[in-house]
Each structure stands twice: as structure tokens, then as C-alpha cells.
Amino acid sequence: MDWRIAAGSADPNPFASLDKLYQGILETSPDPVLAATWIEARSIMGNIEGEFYRGICETFPREAVFIFRRLSSLIGLVNSEGNLDLELYHKSLFDFLNGTQRSVALYVSPERARQFTWDRFYQVLRGMSKFSCTLAPLLYDPEVIDHTIRRRSQGEIGDSLPFLRDVCKHLYNYLDPHRTYGASDVDWWISHITFQEEPVE
Template identity: 30%
Template sequence: MDTLVLVPLREIAGRPGGPNLRGVIIIDGLDECEAEQYHDTTSTGTRAKLTRTSSQDQLEILRVLQAAASDPSFPFRIIIASRPERVFREFFDPEKEPTSFAHKLDLHEDYNANADITLFLEAQFNQIRRRYQLSLSWPPPGAIQTLVGNASGQFVYAATVIRFLDMGHREPPKALLEAILKVQVTKKPTSNPLEQLDALYTHILESSPDPPLSVRWIRSIHSIHDGNHINAQLLVAFNINLLLQTDPESSEVEHLLGNLHSLVRIPPPSNQAATRYDFYHKSLFDYLGDPHRCGNLHVEWSDVRVFIWNAFVRACAREFLSASIFVLQDKSKSDAMIQGGCENQSSSPQSFLEFLIRLPTLRNMASSSAHSEVLPTPASADWWASLATAEVNRSGCLWAMFKEVHRFVSAALNLFQPFH
């Protein structure tokens, strides 16, 4: 920060007639910043353990921003938006920081969220009414007030309701709104301030033809995206679909997630080869991760891992059956393959094969936790070896090929040995 930012700003500030810099830096969702984790598969013991947490990274960011804001040459104001997690509460606590450098605005206490939510809902309902040519009497009297009360100051509730009414659902908005207004929260005593949001999430997820399977898809997509060890360009919806669908020719994704557009940003079919799935709000995974909140829709993380590994093994076997495996018959063919490489004969796009071969390297799919209900076959191993050989650096280096095979193939297949 000092060398790259503050020193140049000090030099500019010291020049006569220098530019009069002004501006605001806005950082939204700092609580969602997570520590970058790297798994060293060659290390054991304490060195192999993760040494940083997300809160430590967030605290470091806050201290860097504090140092910048406290420097007289720094011309920018900084606005940080975050959930009130412990690291932020303690950092901005005026009792611990008597000469506080920041002003805190608590949106739960100092901000009339209901007024803004009401304004938002009125504007959105007007748009929906015009788009679908609904009666001027829609929504019915009291509907907006009910939704504002249900939101309890949480804007995500109102935004989810509007997406549910307006994004690709098979039923008309009028019927969908009636269903939302009839949603009942649990009658058990609870201190959960998000019970209305939870009830809405439950209602939307249960509109899927197979809610438990839909939840497995959603959590698997989120887990794969969060893995950190796969090139972002490989994490497109097309590759995810090929992996998770039991039949690559089916439209399983539309069948399962077609009613869930208010929760998942699903790319149109024409753009799925270049666009990722996305999720509108982190609160969905807070809900799905808590069995007390999502009830029968809860899926254990161990079951999600098994679901992904099953898909991985199934894809390996499927790719082998559709491939024409290059068979080494003599030394001349072996030398030619090592020096010039061999073209992949799979029917799937190359990007999917690259995505598949890197899947076992996901940080949250470590080999120590791997388990599949479907064991890989020898044919799968042959296919993996063929693919790894074809994709190796074409420098003719046999050692590079050996490392490539062992890095991906052994990690992908040998980890299942304990379950034979």
C-alpha cells in the first residue's frame, strides 16, 4: 500500500499546482472475502494445514484501508458495506478505538428499510402489471404491506419475491403472488429473524419437480465454483451440466432448476458454453447449510461430495466409452505420441475434458474425503492415462508426461482404493 499507492500520492500532493484528487472508494460485501487457500499435497503434518482464516484476511484488509485513510495525502473517502460479523464489530468498536477514524451506520437501527422496500415493491409491481397487462387492482390491497412486514428489513426477501414473480416461472404472476401470501412460517417458538425468508426459500425450492436433487445440484455448483483450483473459463454452465446430468443428452437441468430462476442466475441455452451459473444472495447457502432452517431440504456436505464424485466417475466411464483410445503397439508409435502428442478422440468438447481432469484438485474435494457409490473401472483408468498423455507439454519430455499422469490420474483414481 505504501509503495504502490501512498508514496505516489504524496509526490503528487507535494507538487505545486498538482491535480486536486477527490473521490469515494466503495467496498461492498467485505465479509464475503475469503482467504485464498492452497493445498500442498506433498506436505504432511502441521505444514499441510491451512494457516489463515477469512477473518484474518478481512482484518488485514481493514488495517490496510485504515492506514490509507489516516494518511493526509490520501484524497479518497472509503465506504465499507458488510454484515456485522465479529471481526468488523471489534474493529469499529469505539470503546476499543477511542479516536475512531470511521462513522458507523447500522442499517437495522439507523435506517428506515421498510420505506425503501415499500418503494421498491411498488415500482416493481407496476412494471410487472404493465408487462403482463394485469388489472390496476393488482396487487390486491394489503399485499405490499404484508410483504414488507415479512421482509423484516431484509431487502433480499423483497428482491427474491420479485424475481420469483418475474423470471421464467411457468405460472402467471397473479397465482405466484397468491401462493407467496399464503406461505406459513413454522408455528414453533423461534428466535430466527429470517423465518419469512426461510419460508420463501422453502416454497421456491419445493416448486422444483425434485427438491432434494435440486438442492444437490445447487450445492454442487456452488462447491465447484468455490474450489479455487479450476480456471474460471472452464466453470461454464455447459461443463457443469455435462458433469452432473446422468444423461448428457437430457434436459435435466431445465427440469430441475427451471422454476428456480429467482435463486439461481441460469444462462440461456445459447450462452451456456461461455457463461457460469451464479447465485443471487449468500443467504441461500446460509439457509441450506442449517438443518434447523431448511428442514427436510437439508443435504449433508458429505452427501454433496458423494454426489459430485459419482458424477465424476460416471463422466470418466462415459468418456471412455465414447472415445477411440490410442493403443501403443510399438516403440515408433510411442515415440511419435510423446513427441507430437495425440489428439483427443472424445466426443465431448476439449474444455469439458480439461474441466473434468482438474476436478479432483478442488480444495473442498480433497482425496481424504473422497467417496463414490460408483467405483471407477479399469477402462476409466485407460481413458485418463490416454487423455493425460495427449495433453502433456509436447516437448518430448517423458518425465513431464509421468508427472502429469500421476498428478491427475493417481489423484483421481487411487483415492478410491479404500472403498474397493
């Protein structure tokens, strides 16, 4: 998709047609503002793996599919390497969403997107802190890992252990300074924050 501003154009919004197109497509999402928030949050979270990003953002299984299923002409849920992620097909879409005068009601500021990521990490932390701290040694127990891989290959469970470790690894970047964390939250995090190399077969 290649759009150029005509030289000497007097139009106050030379991208009006493109903006109308993007807005119309985005509004077919069940939650257009949340879709825009996910996109901005993905930019803020940088090099975090796409699958982990989706795990943090989703509040129910396959929420990404629910939000973006009608936006397939603009956004892919699998990146060029075949991994789960959020991939914009057109850079001009990101430019549109970052223009306060262009995206208007769909505009999500970096501050708002950052608060969204803080909220999601907080909710994930509060949800995970209910697990016993004795789970920590099991994360690197070879027998537990083998059993987990076997059950995962049979479709019985998801990638819960790697996800849990990644939460601990990235949490320090996403602690909300405006929230109160309980002692159980801190204890849970500290008990899981020591990382070792997984056994190599």
C-alpha cells in the same frame, strides 16, 4: 432482499418468514432436493468453470433448465459475464440451505454434495472409458480441432473435446475412494492426462 433480526427478538427462528418463502419457491422445482444438491456441489467445486460444472452434473441435455426453470427469482443459469453457470441472486438463500434447522428436508451436507460430485465424475468416467485410447492424440491434432470447430459452429456437435480434456484435468480431485475403478478406466484416464497447449492461430 434485505432481512434483519429485530433486536432482542425472542423468536426461536427469526428467519421463519424468509425460510418459508425460500422453501415454497424451491419446492416448485421438479426435484427440490436435487436442486439443493446442485447448489451445494457448485460451492464445493469452487473455481471450476460453470459450463464444465453443468456438464458434469447433468445426466441428460438441459437438465439444469429442467431443475431450475421455476426458480428464476432465486437462481440464474448465466453468470454476470454471460457464461453458463449457476448463480444465486441472494446470499441468504445459501445461508438457508446450509442451516440444518432452517432448510430441514432440503438440507444437503457438504459430505453428501461431495459424494454427489464423486458419483457424477465416476459415471462420466465410466461412460467415456468406452472410447478407444487412440482418441488421445486426436485431441490436439490441428486438423481435428479445426474440423470440430467448423462442425460445432454449424450446430452439428457440442463442445465434447474441451469437456473431455477438462474431465481428465480435474478427475484426480474427484476420485471416489469407496469405488472400484477398472483397468480400462485407469488406462483411459492415463492416456488422456498429458496436456499440451492448443495451437494458436
